[in-house]
Every structure is written in structure tokens, then in C-alpha cells.
Amino acid sequence: MILQALYDYYQRKPDLPREGFESKEIPFVIEVSKNGSAVQIEDTRTLDGKKKRAKNYLIPQAAKKSVNVAANILWGNAEYVLGLPDEQKLTDRRGKGKEREYEDRLKDMHAAFVDAVKALSERVQTDEGVQAVLKFIDQTKPADLERFGEIWKEIRSTNPNMTFRLQGDLELVCQRPSVINALNEAESGKGGDGICLLTGQKVKIERLHPPIKGVWGAQTSGANVVSFNLPSFTSWGKEQGGNAPVGEKAAFAYTTALNYLLARDSKQRIQIGDASTVFWADKPSSLEDQFADLFGEPPKDDPDRNARAIKALYEAPKHGIAPVDDVQTRFFVLGLSPNAARIAIRFWHVGTVAKLVKNIQQHFDDIEIDCPPYEKRYLSLWRLLVATATQNKSDNIPPNLGGELMRAILSGQPYPSSLLQNAVRRIRAEREVTYPRSAIVKACLNRARKTHEKELLMSLDEDNTDVAYLLGRLFFVLEEAQWAAHSTKTNPGTNTTIRDRFYGAASATPVTVFPQLLRLYPHHISKAAKSGRKGIAVRLEKLVDDITSKLPATNPFPSYMAISDQGRFAVGYYHQRHNFFSPNHSE
Amino acid sequence: MHKSYCLEVAGDFACFTRPEMKVERVSYDVMTPSAARAIFEAIIWKPALQWRVTRIEVLKPIRWISVRRNEVGAIASTRNVQTAMGSGSGDLGFYVEDERQQRAGLFLRDVAYRLHAYFELRDPSFHKPHFPHLSKATVNRGEEDLCAMPDNNAVKFLSMFERRASRGQCVNQPYLGCREFACSFRLVEDMREEPQPIEETRDLGWMLYDLDYSVSAHPKPRFFPARMVNGAVVVPAWESEEVRG
Numbered sequence: 001m002i003l004q005a006l007y008d009y010y011q012r013k014p015d016l017p018r019e020g021f022e023s024k025e026i027p028f029v030i031e032v033s034k035n036g037s038a039v040q041i042e043d044t045r046t047l048d049g050k051k052k053r054a055k056n057y058l059i060p061q062a063a064k065k066s067v068n069v070a071a072n073i074l075w076g077n078a079e080y081v082l083g084l085p086d087e088q089k090l091t092d093r094r095g096k097g098k099e100r101e102y103e104d105r106l107k108d109m110h111a112a113f114v115d116a117v118k119a120l121s122e123r124v125q126t127d128e129g130v131q132a133v134l135k136f137i138d139q140t141k142p143a144d145l146e147r148f149g150e151i152w153k154e155i156r157s158t159n160p161n162m163t164f165r166l167q168g169d170l171e172l173v174c175q176r177p178s179v180i181n182a183l184n185e186a187e188s189g190k191g192g193d194g195i196c197l198l199t200g201q202k203v204k205i206e207r208l209h210p211p212i213k214g215v216w217g218a219q220t221s222g223a224n225v226v227s228f229n230l231p232s233f234t235s236w237g238k239e240q241g242g243n244a245p246v247g248e249k250a251a252f253a254y255t256t257a258l259n260y261l262l263a264r265d266s267k268q269r270i271q272i273g274d275a276s277t278v279f280w281a282d283k284p285s286s287l288e289d290q291f292a293d294l295f296g297e298p299p300k301d302d303p304d305r306n307a308r309a310i311k312a313l314y315e316a317p318k319h320g321i322a323p324v325d326d327v328q329t330r331f332f333v334l335g336l337s338p339n340a341a342r343i344a345i346r347f348w349h350v351g352t353v354a355k356l357v358k359n360i361q362q363h364f365d366d367i368e369i370d371c372p373p374y375e376k377r378y379l380s381l382w383r384l385l386v387a388t389a390t391q392n393k394s395d396n397i398p399p400n401l402g403g404e405l406m407r408a409i410l411s412g413q414p415y416p417s418s419l420l421q422n423a424v425r426r427i428r429a430e431r432e433v434t435y436p437r438s439a440i441v442k443a444c445l446n447r448a449r450k451t452h453e454k455e456l457l458m459s460l461d462e463d464n465t466d467v468a469y470l471l472g473r474l475f476f477v478l479e480e481a482q483w484a485a486h487s488t489k490t491n492p493g494t495n496t497t498i499r500d501r502f503y504g505a506a507s508a509t510p511v512t513v514f515p516q517l518l519r520l521y522p523h524h525i526s527k528a529a530k531s532g533r534k535g536i537a538v539r540l541e542k543l544v545d546d547i548t549s550k551l552p553a554t555n556p557f558p559s560y561m562a563i564s565d566q567g568r569f570a571v572g573y574y575h576q577r578h579n580f581f582s583p584n585h586s587e
Numbered sequence: 588m589h590k591s592y593c594l595e596v597a598g599d600f601a602c603f604t605r606p607e608m609k610v611e612r613v614s615y616d617v618m619t620p621s622a623a624r625a626i627f628e629a630i631i632w633k634p635a636l637q638w639r640v641t642r643i644e645v646l647k648p649i650r651w652i653s654v655r656r657n658e659v660g661a662i663a664s665t666r667n668v669q670t671a672m673g674s675g676s677g678d679l680g681f682y683v684e685d686e687r688q689q690r691a692g693l694f695l696r697d698v699a700y701r702l703h704a705y706f707e708l709r710d711p712s713f714h715k716p717h718f719p720h721l722s723k724a725t726v727n728r729g730e731e732d733l734c735a736m737p738d739n740n741a742v743k744f745l746s747m748f749e750r751r752a753s754r755g756q757c758v759n760q761p762y763l764g765c766r767e768f769a770c771s772f773r774l775v776e777d778m779r780e781e782p783q784p785i786e787e788t789r790d791l792g793w794m795l796y797d798l799d800y801s802v803s804a805h806p807k808p809r810f811f812p813a814r815m816v817n818g819a820v821v822v823p824a825w826e827s828e829e830v831r832g
Contacts, residue, residue, distance in 0.1 A: 001616065003607055004792040195831045197607060197793050197810050202831075226607045230660035230688065233610045236798075236806050244607035245808070337691070344611035344691035346653055350789075403653055413650075 002348055003226075003246070003254045005332050007198050009261075009280050010253035016260055019252050020183040022061045023260075026075065027054035028155060028162040029172065034128060036135025038144075039167050041151050059163060059174055060183055063116075069105070071112040073120070073183070074133065074174035075163035078155055083110030084142045086159040113137075124182045129166040129173035136164070196247030198254070203247035207240045210255040214262030214269075215276045218338035225258070225336075225343045226251075262336075270296045272381050273402020275335035275346040283329045287353050291333075294360060295406075297380040306378050310364055313357060329353045333410055335403050346403040349410040359412040366443040369571075370459040370578045371435045379436050381405065387436035388422035398422065408447075420444035424566050431503040438574035441567040448564070456571050460579035464572075465550050467558060468565035471514065472572025474547045475499075475506050477540055478517050480580065484528035484536045507569040510557040543576075589705035590745060591641065593778065594752065596626055597699035598770035600652070601763030602692060606795060606808065612692040614764065616649050616789070617815055620822045621797040622764045623702045626772065629761040631748045638706045643820045644784040646699035653693050660688040698763060701775060701784070706748075708741055749774070784818025791815055796822075796830050808832050 010016055017023050029042040044055035063070040071080050078084040083106055093102040114137055117130060124130055145152055155162070164173040173179070194205040211222025228234050228243050235243055241251075261268050261278035269278045270292045281288050293309035331353050335346035351359075367379060376383075382394070385405065389396035404416035423440040427433050442456045449455060454464055464470070479499045486494045498517060506513045521544065529537040548556070561569065603615040603622050620640045627638040663681060671677030751757070752774040760769045775781060794813035798806040809832030813820055823829050 001792045002613065195808075195810060197795075197808075200793050200810060200812060200831055225611075228610060231662045232658070232660050232688075235609075244605075244609065246607060339611060339689060339691050342611055345608065345613045345693050346691070347651065348613070348693065400653060400655075407651065411650075 001350070002334060002345065003250075004198050005280075005282070005350070006254040006257045007250055008282060009332075010257040012282070013257070013260070016256055017058050017061075018180070018184070019249055020061055021058050021180075022256075023056050024059055024062070024161070025054040026057045026059065026163050027160045028151070029165050030081075030136070030162060031165050031167055032132045032136045033167045034132050036132050036139050038136060038140060038148075041145070041148050041155070042165075043151055057163065057172060057175075059172070060179075069108050069112050071109065071116040073116050074130075074172075074179065075161065076113055077161050078159045079106060080109045080113040081162050082140075082142050082145075083107065084156065084159075087157050088159075120179070121182045121185070124178050127176055127178040129164070129169065129176045130179065132166055133164045133173055194242075194245040194247075196250050197245055198250040199247060201247065203249065205241055205245045206248045206251035207242070209241065209246070209251045210259075212255060212258050212262065212336075212343055214259065214264065214266075215336050215338050215343055216271060217274065218343060219341060223338055223341055223343045225345075227342055229341060267292055270381075272335065272406050273385055273397050274399050275337045275403050275406075277333060277335045277406065279331065279333045281329050281331045281353060285329050285331065285353050287331060287357065295381045297382050298376075303376070306380060307376075310378050313364075314361060327352055327354045331356050333406070335406060337399075337403075346400075347407045349407060351410065356410060359410055362412055363409040363443075366446050367439050368458050369435070369439045369442050370575070370582075371439075372578070372581075375435050379439055383436050384440055387434060387440060388419060388426055390426075414447045415440075415444045417444075417448075420448075420567055421563055424563055424570065427570050428504045428507065428566070431499055433570050433574045433577070435574075438571055442571050445564060445567050445571070456568070457575075460575040462546075466568055466572075467551065467556070468561055468568035469572035470547050470550055471506070471510050471557070472569035472574075473576040474514070474544065474551075475503070475517075475569070476573045476576040476580070477543045477547065478521055478524075481521050481524040481528065481537075481540050481544075484533050484540065485524035485531070486527075488531065507566045508561055509559060510561065511559045514557045589707065591703055591705045592627075592748065592752070593775040594626060594630075594702045594704075595646070595699065595773045595775050595781075596702065596761060596763070596770045597646075598763045598768055599697060600768045601695040601698045601765075601770075602768060603695075603764040611690060612694070614651075614693060614695050615794055616695075616791055617645055617794075617813070617820055618643050618698075618700050618702070618763070619795050619797075620811075621795060623700075623704065623822075624797065626702060626761040626770070627704050627706070629757045629759050630752050630772075631744065632758065635708050636706050636744060637709050638704050639825065640702060640704045640822050642703035642822060644701040644703075645787070645815065645818045645820075646701060646782065646784055647697055648785055648787075650696050651693055652696040653691065655689055655691050658688050658690050659683055659686040661686040694768075695763075701781070706741075706744065708744075787818055788816050789814075791820070796825070796832070799832060 027043065027045050029044060031039045031042060033039050045052040046055070047053075059075045060073040062072050075081070079086055085102065085106055089102065090099070093099050114134070117134065118125070120130075145155075154160075165171070166173055166176075169176070194202070196203050196205070209224055209226045212218075212225055213220070213222040215223060226241070226244055226246065228240055233243070246254075258278070260266065261280060262276060263269075266278070268280055268288060268291070269276060271277070272295070279288070279291050290309045290312065293306050294313065296306065298305040298307075329352060331351055333347070333349040335348070336343050337346045338344070364378065367384070371377065381402065385397045385402055386392050386394060388401070389398070398418065401416065401418060401422070405419060407413070408415045419440060423437045423444070427437050427441075446456055454461075454466060456464075456469075460473075461469075479497055482494065482498050502513045502517065506517075525537050525541055528540075558565075601614065601618070602612055603617070603619045604612050605615055620643070623640040623643055624638045627640075628636075632638075659681070661681070663679065667677060667679060671679055752772070753776075755772070757772075761772050762768055763770045791813035793810045796809045796811045799809050800806045809825075809830050811823055811830045
């Protein structure tokens with residue numbers, strides 16, 4: 001289904017390279033007139049940040065080469081196209097006394113380039129553009145192009161890829177219809193020898209599938225989804241692609257589509273933990289454009305991008321933007337992670353756009369919790385994941401967690417239990433109940449909630465009588481009392497607060513900590529009142545009375561709290577602190 | 588008319604591996620006909636029997652789990668075995684530590700299916716030469732003679748299957764796609780009291796039907812366009828036109 005969906009996506013996108021073609025950056029295009037003289041050389045590069053990047057063109061697929069001479073059709077580097085020596089190589093060879101050999105090789109390369117064009121069918125030979133190129137090659141020596149000045153100098157020194165355009169044409173010579181037809185014919189001439197498991201048609205089976213590039217952590221030259229690179233992976237004595245019959249065309253289509261989705265500037269990819277994630281719909285859909293903004297970290301120059309996307313997501317049904325079609329439109333999310341020269345599927349989700357939008361909204365509802373004004377209101381997946389990792393480092397995000405989280409969000413199922421555990425563990429280890437962590441804890445607990453349990457709200461819930469929640473609130477108040485007692489204008493607070501010392505014990509084994517803290521607390525209050533913080537002292541006292549009155553009369557402090565209770569403790573603490581400091585309460 | 592049987596199978600995990608992703612395994616969404624056949628065969632099978640799956644019903648929502656496991660990349664060398672056989676001794680050891688391969692898998696979790704199938708008696712002329720050691724009669728017996736043999740009749744196997752399936756007896760433990768994902772099974776006799784399959788309709792694409800073992804040295808896979816309609820996949824007959832390979 002994964003490959004089939006990619007195959008269908010390829011069929012949906014007419015601007016993806018057709019078979020026998022690929023998309024490549026070509027820095028220089030030589031414009032030739034009909035009689036074969038060079039009119040100009042176009043520099044297609046534009047500034048992208050500090051680097052110049054050439055424009056992408058659809059050109060005939062590159063010939064596979066290593067050390068042999070193999071020319072591409074109607075494009076190539078200056079060595080092939082013009083027979084122009086690469087300056088660097090020339091001096092290199094000259095040093096070794098192999099200048100003659102290089103010159104011979106250069107001749108071979110140039111001849112191979114001409115032969116590749118001449119080997120195409122007769123119809124192509126009569127094409128105006130192709131004829132112009134052949135005339136150009138016939139007439140022109142590299143020296144004739146020196147009149148192009150700066151561009152020429154650069155071509156000589158860098159040996160760049162180049163191709164041709166006929167004067168007056170918009171497309172390249174290798175994109176002229178007759179050339180495309182000729183290449184297509186060459187491809188379809190191959191006989192069938194098996195049933196393709198993507199299309200069900202009898203076609204020629206691909207032996208080695210084209211590589212997939214752009215999966216983070218995989219080899220830069222590309223890795224494979226479908227490959228059988230060790231003997232134990234094969235069955236019934238079959239070799240390579242024969243183990244999973246996929247037609248050459250289908251293999252080209254799915255790899256081209258996947259490479260397109262994974263490309264560097266693709267808007268349809270996002271990194272989640274160690275999984276490179278791509279997504280697409282089977283019909284054009286606005287979710288395709290928004291998805292990355294919903295879950296990705298917003299770019300620095302546009303920090304509100306995800307907030308806008310989320311707002312749009314919520315408001316779409318209100319304005320009736322989401323068309324009825326979206327009930328039918330399917331949306332695919334594919335997570336890939338590298339594994340030893342191969343690519344493994346981390347997760348795969350198929351759903352209708354309408355259902356998905358609902359699930360994503362649910363996620364943002366669940367994750368929402370009050371936050372200080374300086375924090376970003378919507379948390380990207382990366383911020384959530386990194387909050388559960390040691391030292392807040394991406395490298396320490398447990399593998400698989402990102403995928404599990406994404407799956408939970410998209411399918412609307414409970415969040416992975418390791419997410420809650422990791423968040424609570426980080427809170428205890430660092431004694432920091434941060435905004436993303438409490439958001440995670442709240443979301444996890446709410447989704448896994450049994451019907452009789454009370455839902456955790458976005459902000460402080462004074463009616464919540466859950467013991468763990470109340471103890472979390474109480475713990476903050478006690479900490480605040482200590483601070484009010486000890487801090488002065490010159491000395492802000494104490495070196496070690498009760499949170500630093502007791503958070504872990506208070507959240508896991510309350511009975512060992514709270515009685516002692518409650519014994520200390522009257523002293524803190526009276527000291528705070530004496531040192532000119534009467535207002536705060538009164539407010540804190542009220543809070544303590546309020547909270548303790550809600551605690552059960554018998555056995556108010558449990559001897560042990562499970563992970564989920566520790567989570568509620570953290571949320572109670574976070575809520576109380578946020579409420580205490582929010583502007584309409586503080587003095 | 589053949590009598591059709593229904594088995595309910597359930598397990599914690601399942602992996603009906605897609606051939607194109609069998610290295611880093613990814614399961615099909617729904618059980619394949621060949622996996623269903625293997626479950627019936629686990630209860631009763633002999634060369635004369637051929638199970639034909641007609642319908643696969645999905646009883647629990649399709650859920651996934653991603654698991655990484657250690658496996659090996661090498662296979663035992665035939666040549667080493669041959670040399671060892673020739674010389675009478677040799678090292679046939681297989682060192683797991685050196686051949687380690689980590690493989691990822693995307694499996695199904697918490698699955699339950701209802702499988703419908705019937706069986707046919709095969710023409711014995713084909714399989715007898717392949718399994719001479721299983722046959723009580725001599726290989727050279729005439730065709731008519733074989734068909735008339737009293738111990739090769741359908742009624743006997745029907746009652747054998749019913750008895751074994753209702754008691755939970757099996758030759759080997761039935762499994763869901765991979766041997767490590769064992770499953771429980773139950774013979775369903777009265778469909779009226781059974782729950783409905785899940786309410787889901789989706790196109791499953793081309794799915795592996797089974798391997799064609801007629802040339803036993805080179806089995807060829809056959810595929811069919813699978814579609815789940817209201818939680819049920821109707822499996823076309825092996826000979827039908829939609830089945831290709």
C-alpha cells in the first residue's frame with residue numbers, strides 16, 4: 001500500500017520527472033541558433049543564502065558511470081559537451097606526465113557525447129533543436145566561446161554541467177517533444193517477464209531499485225526501501241528484485257515520488273525524532289501545505305507560522321472551507337528511518353483528511369495548558385519530544401518515541417506510555433516542572449483517563465479533589481512560603497529550596513515529606529509576615545487552608561504514588577504556580 | 588457443494604509480510620489468503636487435501652506497532668555442508684555475533700480474524716510421486732484404483748477437521764504470518780451469535796495470494812487486487828482471472 005500510494009502520487013503530479021528523466025541542477029545553458037552558432041550562455045544560478053544554487057531542470061536520466069566513459073543524452077559536464085579539459089585535472093595529470101592520456105580520454109568523452117545523440121532514432125535526428133546542437137558541436141571549438149568572458153572563465157575552471165536550448169525556445173533541447181518521445185519509446189521497448197505487484201501488469205521486473213535520498217542519517221548517496229542486500233533476506237533462490245516483483249516503471253515512479261517528497265526544500269517533509277516524515281494526499285488538499293507548519297518548529301524569521309496554521313485548522317470548518325470532498329480524500333503519512341544502508345518504515349498512517357483534522361485538533365486540545373506569556377502557545381513535536389530527553393538534547397530523544405507519538409496523534413489513540421514516564425522522570429530528575437512537560441503529562445493523563453476520573457483542565461481547577469493534584473498544589477504553596485520567608489531585597493531566596501530537596505520524595509512518597517513540611521510552614525509564614533510580606537503571607541495561608549480542607553481527613557498523605565499520580569502532582573504544581581503568578585492575582 | 592468452515596483466530600501480534608518490504612518488514616493491513624490457508628493446514632493437512640480460503644473478516648481495528656529485533660544476515664553455506672559430508676567432519680557452526688543484523692518491523696497488534704474456507708481433494712496423480720513416503724499404496728497403482736481407495740474420501744477428512752478444530756487440536760501451533768506470532772483458534776459453528784466485523788472499507792492494493800508450487804523448484808508468487816468491504820475481504824478463486832502471477 002505504501003509503494004502503491006507513492007505510485008499513485010507520482011501519477012497525480014505531472015511535473016515530476018517522467019520515466020527516463022530526472023531532475024538535476026544545471027548551472028549553464030548554451031543557447032544555440034538554428035545554424036549552430038552559440039548565441040549566449042545562460043547562468044541559471046541564483047543566490048540562496050551565501051551559496052549560489054543552479055536551477056533544476058528535467059533532463060534525460062544520467063548514465064551509470066564509475067571510471068568508464070559514458071555520456072548522457074544532450075547534457076553533461078564541459079568535458080563531455082565541449083571536450084574542454086578540466087583545468088585542475090589537466091595540471092594534475094601534467095604533473096604525473098599523463099597529459100597525453102587525458103587528452104585521448106577527453107576526445108573519447110566528447111565523441112561518446114556526440115554518439116549518444118546520434119544513436120537516437122531517425123526522427124530525433126531531423127529535429128531542429130538536435131540538428132542545431134550537432135551543427136554547434138561540428139563548428140565550434142572551445143576557443144570560440146572565449147568571447148563570453150566571465151562565464152567562460154568559470155566554465156573552464158569548474159567543469160560544470162551544461163545543456164542546450166534552441167534560440168527562441170522556452171524548453172531545453174532535451175525537453176523537445178521528439179526527444180521525449182524517442183526516450184519513452186526506448187523505455188517501452190523492453191519485454192515483460194513478471195507481474196508487477198504495484199500495478200498487476202505483466203512488465204519487465206526491476207532488479208535494483210533506484211536509491212532514496214534525503215532520509216536523515218542514511219547514506220548521502222541514497223539508501224533503499226526495497227533491497228535484498230544479504231543472502232538471508234531472499235527466498236526460494238530468487239535474486240535481488242525478483243524477490244518482490246516490481247516493474248521498472250513502477251519502481252521508477254515510486255522512488256521518484258518519494259525522492260521528490262524528501263527533497264531538501266520540500267514542503268511535505270518534517271523531521272520527527274529520528275524519523276524523516278513525508279506526507280501527501282491523494283487529491284490536492286490544504287492539509288498537504290499546512291501539515292509541516294502544524295507539527296514543525298516554526299522558522300526563526302516567522303515564529304507565528306505554526307500558530308497561524310493551527311488557527312486555520314480550527315477555523316476551517318467554521319468558514320466552511322473544508323470541502324465535502326475531504327471526507328473522501330485520503331491523507332498519507334510515512335515515517336522513514338535509516339537502518340544499515342536500508343530504509344525502514346517507522347510508521348505509516350492512512351486516513352481521510354476530515355478524520356485527520358479532527359484528530360489533530362484533539363491533540364492540540366489535549367496538549368493545551370496555561371503558559372507564561374513569553375512561551376510559544378503551541379508546542380511543536382520537537383519541543384514536546386526534547387522536553388522528555390536528558391539535557392534537552394535531540395540526540396537523547398528515545399528512538400521510536402517520535403514515531404509512536406505521531407501515530408497516537410494521527411489515529412487519536414492514547415499517547416505512548418513511555419511519553420508520560422519520560423516526562424515524569426525528567427521532572428523528578430531536574431525538579432523542573434516546565435511548560436512542555438506539564439503539557440505532555442496533562443495530555444497523556446487525559447487521553448488515558450477512565451470515565452470516573454476527573455479531566456485535567458487547561459488552568460487551575462479548584463474543584464479537583466484528586467489527592468495527587470491537591471498535593472502538587474500544596475507543594476507549590478509550601479515552597480512559596482519558604483521563599484517569602486527567606487528572600488529579601490538583597491538576597492533573592494535561598495540556595496536550596498524545598499523543591500530542590502524534596503520534589504522527588506513529595507511526588508512519589510508524600511507521607512515521608514509532607515508532615516515535616518507542614519510543621520515548618522507556620523514558621524515560614526510568620527517570618528514572612530514579620531519581614532513586610534504580610535499580603536503574601538495571608539494569601540498563602542488561605543491557600544493552604546483551602547487545599548488541606550479538601551484533602552481526605554484520614555490518611556491525607558499516601559505512602560506511595562504511581563506514575564500517573566506523580567503526573568497529576570506535577571500538573572497540580574504547575575497549575576498552582578501559574579495561577580499564583582498570573583497578573584490578575586499577584587500583588 | 589463443499590462444506591465451508593469458519594475459524595476465529597486471535598493473537599497479540601501479527602505480521603503478514605509484504606514481499607517488497609520483507610527486509611525491513613512491513614505487514615499487509617489484513618491477513619493474506621496464504622496465511623489463512625496455513626492456519627487451516629495447521630489443524631489438518633495431508634497431500635491429498637487442498638484448503639481454499641474464500642473470505643477473511645477483520646474483527647478488531649487495524650493497529651500497528653514498530654519493533655526492532657536482532658536477526659542474522661547470513662545463511663548456512665551448502666558447499667560447507669557438502670565438503671563436511673564428503674570428508675566426514677567440518678565446521679558447520681554459525682556465529683550469530685558476527686552475522687548480526689538489526690531489522691525493523693512494522694507489525695500488526697491485537698488482531699482477530701474470522702476465516703472462511705473449504706477443502707478439496709486433490710487429484711492424486713500429481714502429488715503422489717512427490718510424497719511417495721506418505722502414501723500407503725505403491726506409487727505405481729493405477730489412477731482409477733487410487734480414486735477408489737476407501738481411505739481417501741472427503742467425509743472422513745471433514746469429520747477429522749470438525750473433531751480436531753472443536754477440541755483445539757492442531758498439528759503445529761497456528762500462527763499469524765510469522766511463526767513467532769502464535770495465535771489461538773476456535774471453530775465457529777453458528778454465525779448468528781458472532782459479532783460483526785469492523786465497519787471499514789478500504790482498498791488494499793495488490794496482495795499476495797499464495798505461491799504457485801506447480802514447479803516446485805521455482806515457486807512463483809501470485810497476486811490479487813484485495814479490497815476490504817465492511818471489514819471483509821472476499822478472496823477470489825485461485826483460478827479466477829483477477830489472480831495474476
